[in-house]
Amino acid sequence: MRIVGVRQSDGGVLVGALSEDGLTVDVIAELETFWASPGTFLAEPPSGPTLAVQPGDLVPPVIRSARVVCVGLNYLDHVKEGSFRDESLPEFPTLFARWPASLTSGGAEIPVPSGEDGLDWEGEVMAWVGSTLVDATPEEALAAVVGYSAFNDVTSRRAQKQTSQWIIGKNGDRSGPVGPMVPAAEVGDLRDGLQLETRVNGEVVQQGSTRQMIYGVGETLSYISKTFTVNPGDLLATGTPSGVGYARTPPWLLKPGDVVEVEIERLGTVTNSIVDNSHRHRAADARAE
Numbered sequence: 400m401r402i403v404g405v406r407q408s409d410g411g412v413l414v415g416a417l418s419e420d421g422l423t424v425d426v427i428a429e430l431e432t433f434w435a436s437p438g439t440f441l442a443e444p445p446s447g448p449t450l451a452v453q454p455g456d457l458v459p460p461v462i463r464s465a466r467v468v469c470v471g472l473n474y475l476d477h478v479k480e481g482s483f484r485d486e487s488l489p490e491f492p493t494l495f496a497r498w499p500a501s502l503t504s505g506g507a508e509i510p511v512p513s514g515e516d517g518l519d520w521e522g523e524v525m526a527w528v529g530s531t532l533v534d535a536t537p538e539e540a541l542a543a544v545v546g547y548s549a550f551n552d553v554t555s556r557r558a559q560k561q562t563s564q565w566i567i568g569k570n571g572d573r574s575g576p577v578g579p580m581v582p583a584a585e586v587g588d589l590r591d592g593l594q595l596e597t598r599v600n601g602e603v604v605q606q607g608s609t610r611q612m613i614y615g616v617g618e619t620l621s622y623i624s625k626t627f628t629v630n631p632g633d634l635l636a637t638g639t640p641s642g643v644g645y646a647r648t649p650p651w652l653l654k655p656g657d658v659v660e661v662e663i664e665r666l667g668t669v670t671n672s673i674v675d676n677s678h679r680h681r682a683a684d685a686r687a688e
Contacts, residue, residue, distance in 0.1 A: 401579035401667065402441075402546060403504075404430060404460035405452055414460045416445050417452075417579055424450050424457075434462050434632040437529040437545045441582050454506045459548075459577040462632040467497035469552060469569065470619055473638025474611050480646040491622060492614040495565045497636070503573040505669040509653075510678045512571050515555045517652025518673060521639035522597035522605050522661035524589060525550035526616050527580055532629035540624060541617030547586045549578035549663040550636055551597075551671065556645045556652070572679050578661075578669035586665050589616060593664040595640060600658055604651075607640025614638075 401417040405424050414433040415424035426447030427433060427440050461467075471493040472478045478488065503509075511518055529545030552575065559568025586593070592610035596603060614622075616637060623629055644651040653659055655675040662668040 400441075400582055400585065402427070402460060402582070403579045404458040405450060405456050406458050412458060412460065413447075413450075414440075415447065415450070417457075421454070422451060424452050426450060430460060430462060433460065437527075437631060441545060457504050457506075459502050459504060460580065461499045461502055461634070463499065464630070465499050465632045465634060466630075467499060467502065467575075467634045467636065468623060469495050469497055469636040470614060470638040471495060471565065473613050474607060474640040475613060476607070476611065476641035477639055477643065480641045480643070488613070492619050494623070495569055497575055498570055501570045501572070502575040502577050503671075505576055505578055505671060507573050507576060507671055508674040508678060509553055509573050509576070509671050510571070510674050510676055511653070511655060512555050512558070512679070513676050515557050517644075517654050518571070518574070519554045519556050519644045519652055520597050520599065520604065520659050520661075521552035521554060521643060522595050522663070523550050523552055523639045524548070524593065524595070524609060524637045524663060524666065525577055526620075526635040526637060528620065528629055528633045528635070529631050531631065532620060532624040535621050535624045535629075537615070537617035537621040540620035540629075541615075543620070543629075544583050544616060546580035546582050547589075547666055548580050549661050549666045549669045551576050551659060551661045551669055552636055552639060553653075553659075553671075572682070576669045576671045578667050581666050589637070593666070595664070596662045597642065598660045598662070599651075599653065604644070605640055605642035607642075609637070611640060612637060
């Protein structure tokens with residue numbers, strides 16, 4: 400089952416199961432209702448109407464109050480290839496935040512912000528939390544995950560590297576495409592190893608396995624829950640393997656016209672095209688009308 404959000408004309412979002420051909424969605428519930436008890440809804444077949452959809456109708460089923468916590472430097476080979484190669488491995492995961500507004504779906508056009516020579520790719524797994532976590536054990540935290548998605552943590556490297564804080568470089572408009580959520584019961588344990596591959600214009604640029612993650616999903620969510628309450632609908636982006644563009648010689652960044660794909664075993668593929676900065680201005684003008 401592939402869980403998606405469907406944007407309604409009144410601005411609301413319905414959650415449903417996407418058909419194999421991607422042309423229809425079987426409605427499960429309204430967005431807030433779904434996240435009040437996601438495990439219950441996922442345990443039963445969808446009971447709502449079937450809607451015909453276009454790709455532009457689909458959005459990540461993310462509630463407004465969601466926190467999107469991201470793990471940096473979570474694959475040892477990625478640590479070794481980048482600007483942190485000479486530093487010792489931290490005892491705790493390096494965390495940063497995305498705002499839900501930065502997330503988008505496969506098929507969306509991702510603009511290159513002004514001041515950037517291009518954008519970098521970071522294929523990774525996104526975990527969706529389905530129940531409240533406070534001072535949780537790693538086992539409790541992992542059991543709270545209700546689903547996983549393919550995710551591309553598209554990064555504005557120049558903005559990211561200008562300071563020690565990464566938030567600006569990690570929150571560009573439409574820079575976080577998320578694929579449909581696959582229920583955790585259909586995915587299994589990431590420690591068993593899901594294969595991940597990122598492609599740019601059809602060329603493979605990243606290959607890895609979730610078995611290589613330094614900090615597991617349960618351990619990371621447990622760590623977070625010691626400081627703040629993790630709520631249903633919160634997300635955890637689990638980090639990327641080696642092969643990112645900025646670490647190459649010479650650096651390779653995504654330019655307008657490029658197509659980037661992240662394919663993860665059992666989770667599917669999220670595909671996006673890169674466009675120039677003028678698309679940001681046109682989108683802003685359209686919202687203002």
